[in-house]
Amino acid sequence: MRHLPPAGTPVTLKDLLFWVRGMMASGREEERLRREIGRLFAVEHVFLVSTGRAAMAVVLEALREGSGRRDQVILPSYTCFSVPSSVVKAGLQVRFADMDPATLDYDYEQLERLDVSKVLAIVSANLYGIPNDLERLESFAADRQIRLVDDAAQAMGATAGSRHCGTFGDVGIFSLDKGKVITSMNGGIIVTRDDALAGHLGSICGRLPRQPVTQCVTEVVKAFGYAWFIHPSRYWLPARLPFLRLGETRYTTDYRIQRYCQPMAGLALRTLAALSVYNKARIDNGVYYRQALAETPGLHHVTLSPRGGPIYLRFPLLVEPSSKRRELLAVLRERGLGASGSYPTSLCDIDELGKYLADTGKQWPGGAEIARRIVTLPTHPMVGAADRSTVVKTVREILQ
Ligand SMILES: *Cc1c(COP(=O)(O)O)cnc(C)c1O
Numbered sequence: 001m002r003h004l005p006p007a008g009t010p011v012t013l014k015d016l017l018f019w020v021r022g023m024m025a026s027g028r029e030e031e032r033l034r035r036e037i038g039r040l041f042a043v044e045h046v047f048l049v050s051t052g053r054a055a056m057a058v059v060l061e062a063l064r065e066g067s068g069r070r071d072q073v074i075l076p077s078y079t080c081f082s083v084p085s086s087v088v089k090a091g092l093q094v095r096f097a098d099m100d101p102a103t104l105d106y107d108y109e110q111l112e113r114l115d116v117s118k119v120l121a122i123v124s125a126n127l128y129g130i131p132n133d134l135e136r137l138e139s140f141a142a143d144r145q146i147r148l149v150d151d152a153a154q155a156m157g158a159t160a161g162s163r164h165c166g167t168f169g170d171v172g173i174f175s176l177d178k179g180k181v182i183t184s185m186n187g188g189i190i191v192t193r194d195d196a197l198a199g200h201l202g203s204i205c206g207r208l209p210r211q212p213v214t215q216c217v218t219e220v221v222k223a224f225g226y227a228w229f230i231h232p233s234r235y236w237l238p239a240r241l242p243f244l245r246l247g248e249t250r251y252t253t254d255y256r257i258q259r260y261c262q263p264m265a266g267l268a269l270r271t272l273a274a275l276s277v278y279n280k281a282r283i284d285n286g287v288y289y290r291q292a293l294a295e296t297p298g299l300h301h302v303t304l305s306p307r308g309g310p311i312y313l314r315f316p317l318l319v320e321p322s323s324k325r326r327e328l329l330a331v332l333r334e335r336g337l338g339a340s341g342s343y344p345t346s347l348c349d350i351d352e353l354g355k356y357l358a359d360t361g362k363q364w365p366g367g368a369e370i371a372r373r374i375v376t377l378p379t380h381p382m383v384g385a386a387d388r389s390t391v392v393k394t395v396r397e398i399l400q
Contacts, residue, residue, distance in 0.1 A: 003236035004338030004378050004387060006247060007179040007314055009278060011227035015270045019223075022266040029265035036272060037174075037189055041164050045198035047190040047205045048260035052153045052175030055188030056086035057257055058208075059171050060121065062200035063147050064090060067120050070146075072358045074114070074122040076106055077367025078346045081251045083123060083151065088253050088356050095119065095358040096348055098366040101318060101373065102303050105132040107366055111140065118358070121147040126155035126165050128376060129181065129282065129313035133305040134160040134168040141169055149173070156181040157279045159309035170194055171201075176268050178226060181313055182275055184268035185219050185226060187260055208259045216261045223267055232382050236336060249343050251350045279311040281381035285388055286312030289377055292392040293317070298324055298399040300373075314340070314376035319399070322372055328398045329375060337391050338378030346371045 022029055034046040049055050060073060072095040073087045087094050097114060100107040104127050122141055124132045134150065141148035148169025152158070155165040156174045166172030171194065174180075176187030190205075192198055229238045238244050271278075290301060300318040304310060319325040325341075332339035346367030347353065354360070377391055 001236050002232050003239055003336035004232050005230055005235045006338045006340040006378050008230045008380050009183045009271050010381055016227055018270050019266040023263055029269055030262050033265045033269050041167050041191055043191040043193050045192045047201050049188045050258040051186050052173055052188040053082040053086050054257040055173040055190045057089040058204050059149055059190055060090035060092055062197060062204055063121050065200050070118055070120040072119045074119055076125045077348055077364035078370045079125040081249050084347055084353055085253045093358040094356050096364050098364040101366055101369045104302050116144050116146055119146045121149050123149045124151050126152050128316045129155045129158050129311035131158045131160040131165050131308040138168045154313045157275050158311040161307045166191055171197060182271035184264035185222050211258050211261045216263055219261050219264055247340055251352050278381045282312045282379040285379040285383050286315045288388055289315045296396055296399050312379045315379050317375050318373040319375050320373055331398055332394055340376045342374045342376050
């Protein structure tokens, strides 16, 4: 029974063997991983921590040191729920700026009118591996002397102009979680070219607690389970186990900020070595969906920024009306075709954030509209030619 995961990185038996052999032999993989990231993305400073959210929290904490009284962080109204949780963890306030549903990027006209006198930093989104207009965002931040954190958790390998996502502004992050571009089950990467900021980051990272051995052992075991069950011939099983809560998004600040689980570095290195191959497969699938669904009524494609090089971690569509979207998601899911409705609401609708918001009572309709309309199709390297044509046929069947 074929069942596609909505996102993922293939991990083969060969990958596992390579990783375990490296773990036994040298134990220097973490250093090699840092060097390799530095080389690939042309950045001087690379730090590894337990998760992407931990990376974001550490970055914001480092930016806060020496920032005076600026304590607000501008976030896009629709992005991963963990981003505001990192702001809260860093003791800062959340300030929303609305997004344009057509681009899944900031609405720059609104953004440029914001009063930024108390703003410490702004965070990009690069959702689904589609780069924001990072050159514009970088000038926005530089002109106002606020910091730009380039969140490339979903966009490792994507580009804007001639530069990589994650390397715009002052500092960037990548994630090594299971549904991201490459994986070691968990992990967060911080990259920067700013020496002074790197000093702060280094001292914060140096103080982070190590992960307990039991937690690292669990990660290793999890990687074997992941490698087995991510395959479309076996994914139906985890997809049916409700306690795994796959694809569920909940807001929480209940996680620890720790060092990276060192034994996992070899797996990250191994998947990193295949980054461009895996991304090529994702791009091929994305381009296919874009062409095959170009004329389909009732759906909108995301307008790409002119200098953007997306990697399509997933392929987003905006569908209306919501009854059609619900039907489309239900049918694609029932047939095991790896669709998802992405994050359930805009960040503005997370009740727990109430007391950390810099401005309440405002409306951010763009983020809410994205949440109401979005559907993502799977693009990962395990999506074959037959799969993607079935996905397209199904989308057409429902929407036409
Ligand atoms: C996944 C994600 C994060 C956080 O990464 P984790 O490793 O899952 O903690 C941050 N930002 C965005 C945009 C993400 O998609």
